[in-house]
Amino acid sequence: MKVExxxxxxxxxxxxxxxxxxxxxxxxxxxxxxxxxxxxxVERKFGDDIKAYVESCSLDYDSVLHAEALRNLQxxxxxxxx
Numbered sequence: 825m826k827v828e829x830x831x832x833x834x835x836x837x838x839x840x841x842x843x844x845x846x847x848x849x850x851x852x853x854x855x856x857x858x859x860x861x862x863x864x865x866v867e868r869k870f871g872d873d874i875k876a877y878v879e880s881c882s883l884d885y886d887s888v889l890h891a892e893a894l895r896n897l898q899x900x901x902x903x904x905x906x
Contacts, residue, residue: 862893 866874866889874892878885
């Protein structure tokens with residue numbers, strides 16, 4: 825996944841799974857949007873595996889999902905256009 829920044833677009837995900845960031849607006853709301861999108865991505869790819877894992881280890885699903893979403897963000901390619 826590639827992340828691009830430009831001056832006109834806000835953070836969004838389109839069909840090709842690209843995230844466009846407004847480089848001038850990396851506030852808390854934008855960061856939370858990235859985490860939310862990453863959670864959806866993780867749930868789509870690994871939701872059943874995570875559910876089985878948390879049930880077998882008696883863990884909180886939302887906590888594990890959040891941790892995996894943060895880890896998933898590290899796999900993104902960030903490209904900023906200034």
